[in-house]
Amino acid sequence: MTPEDVHYGRGASVTKMRQMTLDAAYQGHPERFIKAPKAPVLPKAVWINPPPKDQSDLLDDSEFNDEKMVMIGEEVHTN
16 A cells, blocks of 8 residues: 555555455465455555654744745745
């Protein structure tokens, strides 16, 4: 399961497809398995770069100025 699958809501369908594949493999060759395989449970959160556990690692608001950034097309403008 990729973070993209979870983010875009495809996690349930990916899990269902995996389960169908596992079921077919089990039906075809049950001797290869100790018990019927189950697809992994959909994770609650998936991160490419997880946020820091230590809150002191987060940036302090005072490091930013009061200008607001506005994105127009591919250009970034400050207000």
